[in-house]
Amino acid sequence: MTESRSFALRKTPPLTRSNLWISRLSFLALHVLYCATATHAATTTVWATPHDSYSSSIGVLGCKVDTDRIAYWPGSVDCNNLCVSLSYGDRTVKLLRVDQSQGAHDISYDAWNYLVTGHGANDRPAVGGPIEMQAEELDASECKDLIHTEGHKLPLSAANSMNFLASCLDHKDGSWVGANHILYNILDSICTWGYDEPCELNWPSENQAQCKHALGTPNPLKDDPVYDIKYPSGNKVIAGSGEVVKNGGTPWGDVGGTGQENAAAGGQIVSSSATLLIVWIMTLMSCGALCWV
Template sequence: MRGSLLLPLLSAATGAMAASGTVWVTPHDSYSSSVGVLGCKVNTDRIAYWPGSIDCTNLCVSLTYEGRTVHLLRVDQSAGAHDVSYDAWNYLYTGFPATEKPAAGGATAMEYEDVDISVCADLIHTDDGKMPLSAPNSMNFLASCLEQEDSWIGSNYVLYNILDPLCTWGHDERCTLDWPAANQASCASGIGTPGVLTDTPVYNIRYPSGDKVLAGSGAVVATGGDPATGASTNEGHGAMGGSMGAVVSVVGCLGYLFL
């Protein structure tokens, strides 16, 4: 859901974001990161998929609607809409998590403000609070940040030998980077070495059912409420598991590598 017909009404340009204003916000139910931020090490229910390239310092936004506020990490770029994680949109719109009382709806005018990255510190789940990036696939973004004097990412990044933002492929190990002497990280298992990851799941909240699903396979792990009533339901939700789930994960990862 993109709300493209409402783009002329946006108060912020699709390039660099202003400090604050009103935007028309739409729900987005599939985690991704155009700069390789690893979903298994951040809160994927609090992500902003907004226009404009990802900044090396301005990565945290506050979004408010009807007295409710959430903070979001900007780690992916949309084609033009102001999408946010479905759970964040649902909480702002209804006051309830999407897994409890899922709602369906379109673009909604909300107030935003760019805030200091420290406000989003609890959304980053690494032990040292540094931004988790894919060692095989984040180097272009990281290099641009390292070249910017005093950028937040340049001083607060950690590289993992994980190939895709959904954390389905690679090795869950930290890598080192001897910058600027080297422009490729060193990893114990060899950078980019394939390996199926099973202990680093990333979950999506499916729109508009509120089902919690494995992002890599689509397998339902918990059902949400009825979109109309908010009542819990366990009917009609099949799971994609076993070998088919693994195939989906591998194909998705290979697709990411060739972007």
């Protein structure tokens, strides 16, 4: 005798406002999770440290860029990758890469101080070591607001940047620096010698710029000084002389410690963790809704 079996088709639950709301929320959760994953894939983790003295191995003139937003990254500076964003908690800054470090991910003291505490280094200077942050490479044009020249062209020393500039001008596929630079008759990156005047370069027929005054003349230059914010005092000083022009404000404290000074920085971590928890819960809801449907 053959045993009879009956099979019932699974009925799909009726679509209600509640079900529709859950489905939409589930889709949103998956979208948020996807975006978070995609963003994470485009970023790298670095341990950022404060750097308090402007310099540029490629001859970028500090008197014509924002020296409070500079990155001193490992690896040589090339003709295109000159801009990076750095994030900590809910704060992000853009940084101009103009020099090479010995291995550390150094950034301007003011940028480091702001990312960690929310205050400028001259206002509330903090002390501390490497802090874990998220970095992302950007197109060089994203840092144009950090360059204070007409047309946001990268200001280079006509006397000491020619090797770097020549490599950019000879780029097979062109380069950002090759198309976006301006030469000045200034000898050093902290703008203490030379003449603050633009020069013309007839490349490739000539490999030396033509300036109003003789190129490379060590004329004392005091009209447009470069300023540093010194660690850990927060004093704003003239880079060429060390003369203090503005004392540091109220100290913030040791951001590497566990004192009350770290409450704001710690709050960013809590906030970030809470966001991840919400995404996780919404994802679980999404799985439940999909299985149910």
